[in-house]
Amino acid sequence: MNVLFRRFRLRAESRVLISVSFVAAIAALGITERTLARAVQARGTVTAPRYEVDPLWPKPLPNHWVLGMVIGVSVDEQDHVWIVHRDNLLGANETAASQNPPTAACCVKAPPVLEFDPAGNVVGHWGGPAEGYDWPASNHGITVDYKGNVWIGANEGNDAHLLKFTKAGKFLMQIGKPGQSKGSNDTENFGRPAKIFVDPKTNEAYIADGYGNKRVVVIDADTGKFKRYWGAYGNKPEDTNFGPYDPKAPPIQQFRSPVHCADLSNDGLLYVCDRPNDRLQVFKPDGTFVKEKFVATNTLGDGSVWDIAFSKDPQQKYLFLADGKNEKIYILDRASLEILTSFGDGGRQPGQWFAVHSISIDSKSNLYTTETYEGRRLQKFVYKGLAPVTKMDQGTVWPK
Amino acid sequence: MTRIVQFAAVSLVALALAPAKPAAQQPAAPTFQVDPLWPKPLPNHWLLGSVTGVAVDAQDHIWIVHRGYDSMTARTEIGAATNPKTSDDCCVPAPPVLEFDSAGNLLSHWGGPGDKYEWPVSPGGIAIDSKGSVWITAAGPPEIPGAGNAPARGGGNRGAAAGTGRGGTPAAPPKPVDAQVLKFTRAGAFLLQIGKAGNAGTNDSQDALNKPAGVDVDAAGSEVYVADGFGSKRVVVFDAATGAYKRHWTGGGPDAAFGTVGCARVAKDGNVYVCDRSNDRVQAFDKNGKFLRQGVVSPSTKGTGSVWDIALSKDPQQRFLYVADGHDQKIFILRRDTLDVIGSFGDGGRLPGTFYSVGSVAVDSKGNVYTGETLEGKRVQKFLLKGAGR
Numbered sequence: 074m075n076v077l078f079r080r081f082r083l084r085a086e087s088r089v090l091i092s093v094s095f096v097a098a099i100a101a102l103g104i105t106e107r108t109l110a111r112a113v114q115a116r117g118t119v120t121a122p123r124y125e126v127d128p129l130w131p132k133p134l135p136n137h138w139v140l141g142m143v144i145g146v147s148v149d150e151q152d153h154v155w156i157v158h159r160d161n162l163l164g165a166n167e168t169a170a171s172q173n174p175p176t177a178a179c180c181v182k183a184p185p186v187l188e189f190d191p192a193g194n195v196v197g198h199w200g201g202p203a204e205g206y207d208w209p210a211s212n213h214g215i216t217v218d219y220k221g222n223v224w225i226g227a228n229e230g231n232d233a234h235l236l237k238f239t240k241a242g243k244f245l246m247q248i249g250k251p252g253q254s255k256g257s258n259d260t261e262n263f264g265r266p267a268k269i270f271v272d273p274k275t276n277e278a279y280i281a282d283g284y285g286n287k288r289v290v291v292i293d294a295d296t297g298k299f300k301r302y303w304g305a306y307g308n309k310p311e312d313t314n315f316g317p318y319d320p321k322a323p324p325i326q327q328f329r330s331p332v333h334c335a336d337l338s339n340d341g342l343l344y345v346c347d348r349p350n351d352r353l354q355v356f357k358p359d360g361t362f363v364k365e366k367f368v369a370t371n372t373l374g375d376g377s378v379w380d381i382a383f384s385k386d387p388q389q390k391y392l393f394l395a396d397g398k399n400e401k402i403y404i405l406d407r408a409s410l411e412i413l414t415s416f417g418d419g420g421r422q423p424g425q426w427f428a429v430h431s432i433s434i435d436s437k438s439n440l441y442t443t444e445t446y447e448g449r450r451l452q453k454f455v456y457k458g459l460a461p462v463t464k465m466d467q468g469t470v471w472p473k
Numbered sequence: 474m475t476r477i478v479q480f481a482a483v484s485l486v487a488l489a490l491a492p493a494k495p496a497a498q499q500p501a502a503p504t505f506q507v508d509p510l511w512p513k514p515l516p517n518h519w520l521l522g523s524v525t526g527v528a529v530d531a532q533d534h535i536w537i538v539h540r541g542y543d544s545m546t547a548r549t550e551i552g553a554a555t556n557p558k559t560s561d562d563c564c565v566p567a568p569p570v571l572e573f574d575s576a577g578n579l580l581s582h583w584g585g586p587g588d589k590y591e592w593p594v595s596p597g598g599i600a601i602d603s604k605g606s607v608w609i610t611a612a613g614p615p616e617i618p619g620a621g622n623a624p625a626r627g628g629g630n631r632g633a634a635a636g637t638g639r640g641g642t643p644a645a646p647p648k649p650v651d652a653q654v655l656k657f658t659r660a661g662a663f664l665l666q667i668g669k670a671g672n673a674g675t676n677d678s679q680d681a682l683n684k685p686a687g688v689d690v691d692a693a694g695s696e697v698y699v700a701d702g703f704g705s706k707r708v709v710v711f712d713a714a715t716g717a718y719k720r721h722w723t724g725g726g727p728d729a730a731f732g733t734v735g736c737a738r739v740a741k742d743g744n745v746y747v748c749d750r751s752n753d754r755v756q757a758f759d760k761n762g763k764f765l766r767q768g769v770v771s772p773s774t775k776g777t778g779s780v781w782d783i784a785l786s787k788d789p790q791q792r793f794l795y796v797a798d799g800h801d802q803k804i805f806i807l808r809r810d811t812l813d814v815i816g817s818f819g820d821g822g823r824l825p826g827t828f829y830s831v832g833s834v835a836v837d838s839k840g841n842v843y844t845g846e847t848l849e850g851k852r853v854q855k856f857l858l859k860g861a862g863r
Contacts, residue, residue, distance in 0.1 A: 128509035128825055137802075139821045166617055166848070167821065167829060169776060169800055176776040177800040180821030373559035374548060398552055400563045419520055419550075419564035421852045423509055423825060428549055446549045447849045450823045469514040 121404045121413040122384065122391055123460040124440060125472045126424030130453040131193030137170055138183035139163065143443035143451055145215035145225070145268070145431050149240070152435045153196065154189040156443055156451050157215040157225055160201070161185075185212055186223070186242065191435070193453070199242030200225075206236055206247045214431070218271035218278075218294065226266040227251075228284040228331070233262040235269060235280065235297075248297035257286040257310035260299040266290075268334045268380070272358070279343060281335040287312065287328040289335045289345055289356070303360035304328055305347060318349045320370050325350065334380045338389050338407070349376035353394065353410070366410040372398050375428075382434045383407070393440060397428040401466070402442070402454075416454075416467040423452065424469045502806040502816030503786070503793060503862035505842060507826030511855040512577030518553060519567035520545065524845035524853055525612065526599030526687075527833045530659070534580065535573045535835070535843050537853050538599040538609055541566040541585075544851070569596060570607070570661065575837065577855070583661030584609075590655055590663050591670040594648045597702070598687035598736065598782070598833065602713065603694040605659050610685040611651030611670065613703055615848060617777055617830075652682045654699055656713075667699070667716040676707045679718040687736035687782065691743070691760070698737040698745060706731040708747055708762065724749060725756055725764025738783045740791050740809070748796075751778035755796065755812055768812020770796050770805050784834040784842070785809070793862065795842055797834040802827065804834060804842065804856075818856070825854065 131154075134140075141159035148154050160182040169177035188197030202208040209227030216224045222245060223238045234249030249262035257264065264285025271278045271294045278294040282302075288310035290302040304310030305328045315325050334346035342363060343356040351370045355363040369377040377396045384391035384407075391413075392405040400419040403412050418425050427448030433441050438456035454470070512535075515521075521537075522544035528536045545551045545566055552560030569584035569592075586592040597612025649671025656665035667682070668674070674681025683704025690697050690713055697713040701721075709721040724731040732751030739745050743760040753772050757765040771779040779798040786793035786809075794807040802821035805814050820827050829850035835843045840858035 131824075133820060133824060133827060134822060137821055140823070166776070166800075174775075177774045177779075177798075177802075178771065179800075179802040369561055371558070371561060372552075373557065374552065375559075398560045418514060419518055420514065421521070421823065421850075422512075422514060425514065446546070448823075471510055471514070 119413060119462045120459045121462050122438065123457040124416060124454040125457055125470050127453045127455050128423035128472070131189050131195075131451060134183060134195060137179040137181045139167060139180040140183055140449045140451070142445040143430070143449055144213050144445055146433045146441050146443045146451065147215050147217045148433045148435045148441060149217040149221065150219075152191045152437070154191075154433070154435070154441050154451070155215050155217050155223065156187050156189075157185055157200070157212050158183070158187070158443075158449070159185070159211060162211070186215065186225070188240070189451070197240070203244070206244050207234060207251050209234075209236070210251070213284075214266070214268035214281075216269040216271065219273035220271075224269040224271070224278070226268055226280075226283065228265040228267060230265075232265050233285070235263060235266055246297055248292065254285055256312045257282075257288045257304065259286075263290065265331070267331050270336045272337050275358075277358075279335040279337055281332045281345065284331040286310065287330055287332060289332065289343065289360070291358070301360060303356070305354060307356065307360050307362040318351065318373060318376065320351075320373075324352070333378070336381055336383070338383055339387065340389070344381055344392070346378045346380060348378050349374070351377045353378050353381070364410070366405070368394065368403065368412070369396060369399055372396075374398065379429070380431045382432045382440065385434055385436060385438045393432055393434070395429045395432040395442060397426070397430050397445065400426045400429060402429070402432065402440070412465075414462045414465055414467060416470045418469045420469070422469070424454075424471055499813065499815050500792070500808065501860070501863050503840065503858055504860035505818055505856035506859055508855045508857055509825035510577075512573045512579070512853060515567055515579060518563040518565055520551065520564045521567055521851045521853070523615070523847040523849075523851055525595070525597050525832065525847050526609070527835045527843050527845040527853055528599045528601050529835045529837045529843065530601035530605065531603065533575045533837045533839070535575070535837070535853070536599055536601055536607065537571050537573075537845055538569055538584070538596045539567070539571075539851070540595050540614075540847075541569050543595065543614070570599070570609070572659070573853075581660070587663060590666045591653055592655075593651045593653070595651060597685060598700070600688045600690055601659070602690035602697075603692060606664060607657045607659055608688045608690065608697065609655045609657070610688050610699065610702070611653045611655070612686045613651040613684040616703070617848065650704070651684050652704070654682065654685055654688055654697070665716050667697075667711055673704055674701070676705050676721075676723055678705070682709065686734060687748070689736075689738050691739045692741050696760075698739055700734045700737040700748065702734055706734055708734065708737045708745065708758070720762060722758065722762030725758060725762075726767050728752070733778060735780065736782045738785055740785055742791075746783050746785070746794060748780040748783055750780050753779045755780055755783060755794065755807065757812065766812060768807055768814070770807070770814060771798060771801050774798070774800050776800055779805075781832045782834050784836045787836050787838050787840055795834050795836065797831045797844060799828070799830040799832040799847065802829070802831060804831065804844065826856075
């Protein structure tokens with residue numbers, strides 16, 4: 074409580090414009106999640122989408138393929154599920170059949186971009202270094218945009234660029250050059266950009282930039298020309314090293330890398346994952362700060378706010394937030410940013426995660442998650458309709 | 474079981490494969506399909522480390538031993554077990570020995586350092602003898618080239634393997650080499666230790682072991698067979714009650730020397746089946762060490778080799794051997810009489826029914842197969858018997 078009040082006081086003293094909704098959000102923070110849970114149970118009327126894991130999706134990969142860290146997921150308009158993974162960082166012992174000479178019949182590095190149909194079959198695969206573009210030293214984030222083009226980010230030390238391909242893997246555009254990042258005010262290169270979102274209304278792409286930089290960048294999705302960018306609270310981004318996050322310290326006025334997602338809602342609000350700061354910041358498309366939500370604020374290191382997806386109803390009433398450190402998906406009411414419930418737990422079994430990194434949703438409201446580090450899976454969570462919330466922490470959600 | 478039926482209706486994927494080389498004179502191998510929802514989720518945000526041993530007792534309870542903290546990445550995997558904590562409550566290492574019932578419920582848990590014995594730096598195999606005692610070997614940390622990943626990506630803090638301690642604190646003094654076998658009651662009370670940590674033996678030692686990888690006890694519960702192991706290259710037999718040395722032997726037949734002795738399994742008829750892991754072969758002996766025959770499994774496998782662990786089928790004649798191959802990511806099925814490979818199932822991956830370093834295997838009284846995955850596999854899986862074979 075004290076931390077929250079201190080946060081509010083400091084915020085009030087800052088020159089940040091405080092909107093009415095921002096005040097409301099901060100006031101809501103004064104209630105602990107446990108209190109919320111009690112309130113939810115007492116009211117008995119709160120509903121949230123309910124999910125169960127599909128333990129047999131996707132189907133086994135062909136060709137003895139195995140996945141490296143699965144570092145992005147996106148569902149296209151045909152409900153095909155696209156992932157990108159780090160084939161180049163797989164260990165020799167788990168890719169024995171890819172060694173020269175092979176040391177076993179299994180396994181083989183799968184191509185970095187894989188496309189699955191709704192039944193979980195691999196129906197497309199491509200990616201990797203080629204003439205004409207700089208394949209990332211470490212790919213990161215995949216987005217299939219409204220035109221059906223595929224965007225891939227990059228987060229190795231020198232990576233400073235984005236790539237755009239057709240669904241068939243034909244190269245279209247590269248924005249930025251490896252090794253050329255000049256920091257968070259560079260207007261030609263990125264700084265290890267994490268994720269891309271393309272706005273169908275304006276054809277602008279929003280870039281979470283990233284692991285090196287501390288900003289959101291908006292570009293023209295056809296030309297790649299930089300249009301605008303901003304930092305936390307809409308501030309001009311700075312590349313100051315703020316050191317590790319400290320939950321007892323006042324919130325810093327800049328993003329703390331990585332800026333890990335930047336997704337625009339149908340009603341024109343941009344939600345930005347400020348991952349190690351354990352917060353989600355909300356902006357107007359022009360960069361005006363609207364409000365923020367702190368999540369699991371004792372989380373250190375990698376942080377709690379990794380990726381988000383919006384629910385598929387026209388109002389996008391719910392927001393799904395992946396926390397790869399506490400191994401949960403939180404379900405938030407998007408308007409209030411109140412956490413309604415969460416599901417998942419750590420582990421290697423179906424419905425559990427090791428570092429749930431990315432999340433996406435299909436037209437039927439099914440969720441897809443991917444795991445980095447040693448998790449290395451794509452999993453599907455089947456939408457089971459709206460249900461009364463009975464637990465704040467549902468744990469592993471297996472079929473009933 | 475109702476859950477399984479339900480899943481069959483939702484199209485459970487059959488993982489069993491046809492025999493590798495169909496031949497009219499070979500028997501049909503048993504067939505299996507994975508139960509993707511076994512065991513049940515662990516309580517308390519517990520995680521398994523590298524699972525090094527799996528065994529089934531006379532009540533069809535499934536026992537596993539895993540490497541716990543030392544096999545986990547402190548920064549990314551067990552944020553609730555480091556100092557300071559970096560996550561709220563997920564996750565922490567589960568106790569090293571876990572007992573499940575056949576429905577996958579966790580029944581008991583124990584293990585770890587104690588005053589009267591030397592807990593392994595890294596456990597290896599586990600066996601439950603006919604009297605219900607639990608045997609665990611001290612096999613030393615896995616020494617597998619190419620295991621793990623680019624360290625910066627995975628967090629890099631790999632406990633003992635990386636020479637660092639809890640939560641990235643300075644490295645502790647090196648621990649003595651694993652060279653012992655431990656015996657407990659099923660409740661975890663200490664009974665017996667054979668060998669001494671740090672006192673690494675040779676192929677001729679009578680009272681010293683060197684990274685024993687596997688253990689088994691004969692049907693009468695009177696003699697314990699130790700696969701010794703990753704350091705020495707032999708099978709050693711001790712009195713199961715006293716721990717007294719009885720006999721030992723090294724590899725037999727052509728190219729006799731064992732490479733890596735990963736397991737030693739005793740059949741009801743007294744024959745002993747030995748995993749000569751790095752030589753890709755199973756060698757069969759009588760209980761006195763007389764060489765009988767050998768069977769080669771996936772002879773093109775290099776590196777760590779193909780024969781990581783063996784389980785015997787539970788039919789009265791024990792007609793089949795199940796060989797866990799943690800390098801090809803398969804369970805091979807062999808005829809016990811000829812040691813011919815007649816089938817296999819499994820593939821590499823992290824989905825149900827696929828494997829990352831499947832290094833241990835066991836069978837229950839109904840013929841269901843259980844597997845343990847070491848290194849970054851970190852799972853125990855159940856495969857339901859669907860066709861008995863003939």
